[in-house]
Amino acid sequence: MAPRNGSCVTEAGSIRSLSSEDMTAAAKSRRKKSCWARATDPARKTGRRLQLLQLLALPFIPILALIIQTATTLHEILIYRQEVSEIETQVTIATDLGKVVTRMQLERSEVAFFIYTNGSTLRSNLTQRFAITDQALNNMTTWPLVSVPRDDEEKAQKNDILSKEAFQARLEDFRKKIYSEGSSIAEVMAWYTSVNAAMLDHLTNQIKETDNSGVWRYLIAFKNLLRSIESLGIASVYGINYFGRGTLPNDNYISYVRHEALGYDLLNGSLTYVPTLKRLYAELTRSMPDYDRIKSRRDEILKNQKRMISVDDAIAYFDSMATYIDELRKLQRELRHMIKEYVNKNLKDATNKEVAGIAILAIVLLISPVIIMLVRTAVGTIQIYASNLAEKARELKKEKKKSDSLLFQMLPPSVAQQLKQTQQVPAEYYEAVTVYFSDIVGFTEIAAENSPLEVVTFLNSIYKLFDARIECYDVYKVETIGDSYMVASGLPVRNGDKHVSEIATMALDLLAASSVFQVPKRPGERLQIRSGAHTGPVVAGIVGSKMPRYCLFGDTVNTASRMESTGEALRIHISLEMKKALDEVGGFKMEHRGLVDVKGKGMMDTYWLECKDGGIARAAELDVPTFFEDVRPVFMRRLREEGTL
Template sequence: MTEAVEWYTNANAALLHHLTKEIKDTDSSTLWRYLVGFKNLLRSIECKGIASVLGINYFARGYLQAKAYERYVAHMTLGRDLLDNTLNLVPSLIPLHKDIKEDSPEYQDLEKKNQQIVDNKHQEGSVAEAIEYFDQTATFLDKLRAVQKQLREYIREGATESLKDARQSEAICAGILVLVCVVSPIIIALVRNAVNTIQVYARNLSEKARELEHEKELSDSLLYQMLPPSVAKQLKQTQQVPAEFFASVTVYFSDIVGFTAIAAVSTPYQVISFLNSVYKLFDERIECYDVYKIETIGDSYMVASGIPVRNGNKHASEIASMALELLEATSMCRLPHRPDQTLCMRSGIHTGPCVAGIVGSKMPRYCLFGDTINTASRMESTGEPMKIQISEDVKREIDKTGLFITTPRGVVDVKGKGEMTTHWLEGRRPGSRTPLSLAPTHPQTRSSPRYKHDKIFHY
């Protein structure tokens, strides 16, 4: 069936290409709009016919494969655009097209079926639905062909009128004929100039379309850096993303020890440059792990694993490996304006449930809520320089893997939580880690480069 449709499509494409060439070569400016409209209407019916074949496949099989789905959306979109272009070129056809929508009780049902195909949700295949969709589409296309027939009459009338005018011109006296012969080169030059202007406009329009597509890709890339890709796509499609509960995630906090003192002896530009260099280093390192960077608040760095894409029971070990990596990277950092001073970092990790969702509409942010975030922050604030403090919950999770070395710290008085037993994460056991140069980059990992001196909402 696919080969048959391809042969039919190629044959029609050749005919449409020939028609386009003939329209470009014509020197009759009075019929140009009708001819272009007629060609666009032909192409619209052709695109809708191809899309209907793919739609029949959807209802018969219950789904469309990715390539077939892309072809369906492309041909339906192109068909609508070409039909709208025809109506713009020939406004007298608008009442006929409006009558098709109003007089056809099946038109709305057909539009719903087309939207159902665009959604491409899997369902049980039904030959009956496929036949019904075919009948409705065929009826709609027949009505479009009736509009095409009316446009053909407009062209015939225009051509007849042009021929009549041509015959009357033959009777003009020799003097006027000489005058026309003198003026005709100018007219031809003007017509050619108009055609050239249209072609230049078309090329410029095509270039603008490519630039627009490029800018769209840049904006999407920026959006995917600001928000998780899965959340960003859902936000673009529905404009709303409901909050989601995660039964178990691991949250990491770190801050720079003595940052206030460093900021006090540094200029604002030096502080920004220093933070930017540190965060760039951290962002590069976390790309090797299945984690998502949530926020940077001043000198505080917040990362989580297990959100927005759940990864089973791997989140604790991923965060632990990342924390050790960042601690090692910190020991190599130097302040650009104070190269003799090394960077000292304090880290904390906690595992537990949380709720994640989009907050705000003007500048939406992906935020985490729950006691887990507060506890992770306390693990960091009650820790010690160049050490990673972990809660009992984190130790329980990473002990299941047998890959990490921990030492007990003892009981710590945590604000808002009371006394908690915590541990130090010392490192990984020998031979338990794939070299970073060979470690794959997880698709979930995204950095959110937002340097703000505000506070994230934690409850």
């Protein structure tokens, strides 16, 4: 054989060489479809009906989704409206309860002032103040169960939880006690503070802080403002004590500081949640003539320096704090008005959204029949076109699979895919691959003794067997020229150091498989092949445009060819480089041949590959009689069937 400086890859080792019989079987298998695929085929009457139902059902999906969405939105709007209405009801109840708390706060202040002055001042006003509180109690439509302290002899026990009537009775008893027994200021503060705290706790627990809208900010501000007024009212009672008694005991002073700081902190919180109140509060403080005096008196109380007892100062402080707290109650009423406006606005928005949702739902229900009719008309046209298109698509797919099968036989799959996608495959350098060559000993004489058709049949049977055997290995079938058979491993997909062992095992396998062949017209004589292999670097790339080939170039190809041509029958001739690579892998037995004069290379030290430890583990055994029932090429059998031969 002539030396080669390049050769072309025709098929990847992982893709089996497809014969004409294989192509025919593959075509038949592709014709088989699943039951569902046949049922939905637009070329069939059943398939057209199914597709018509599918396309008619398609418009119902967005229509149904829109109906569900609208219904869900309407449901959410109704729930939201109910929540807003509940908030409105809660705030209304809270306002009524707040009035009672306000009256109780004012009553607490006047009663405390009455006790501080030992009944010498404002005694005539208590009856009127009690009547105002009773009126606020009678106006309440709902009443929380309030925890009220028990009598003196039962202080160690728990408080009573009273109804409205029981609370009024207990309140009346407490008022009589103020006149008759001269209650202490601590007892008065404890009783009124406990009642107001219970009412405020009930109020704040009943008002829900919803996050469905921005009303929660107003609600928190409303709660904080109520508690701020309560804390400042308690602090003012201790302030009256300071001016009426000249000083505050340590416990009372601590209570004043705590309640005064808590009151202003809650007030600042309300102003933060509703910034509009800041402007109103600023105007309030500017319009109050005694606001600066209130600040100075607060600073005086915080110092708690002993001073002269002055009922006039206590009255003035009481009046100024009452005026200041009344102004804060104006803020409370303004905040109540804001909540009402906000709730009304949200209710109006909810109504508008509800009307819009109902209108959308009605429009959808009216238009949907028209859409269905239009879709049904369009489907009929589409089905006619789809029927023709499906037939053409099947034909195109069938032809594409044929062309792809042929392409994958001519080129490695990875290279073929890259060539189809980018229209070019750049040449690539491979540091280490193993190239294998084999040819038939005495093929020239065999060809001379047989007819051309017999020679073709003989070669076809050999290559068919070889192609089946190399399927078991990670190799690429490069080409067949006459009786020459070329295989490579390690490209186009690199496989590390496996290429050497893959080629070596494959060579032993092909050598063993070739022994089943009998030479035509030579009874008893078996086929003999001569093999050679070499390991080294190569350059590979696509050559040509009309009939592109994946070709290998480099001295490695030439050396592998020389190993085969200088070898012997039924032996595998390998180079020193391949022998060293096999030694690193291990598991192969080699025999030293010695120096051989290789054309173009000079003297080379070469080896015979003898066998593999443990034998060759074949992936599949061949049924030789079945395999060789008819090894003639398909075109010859077709000609015989047609009577040409």
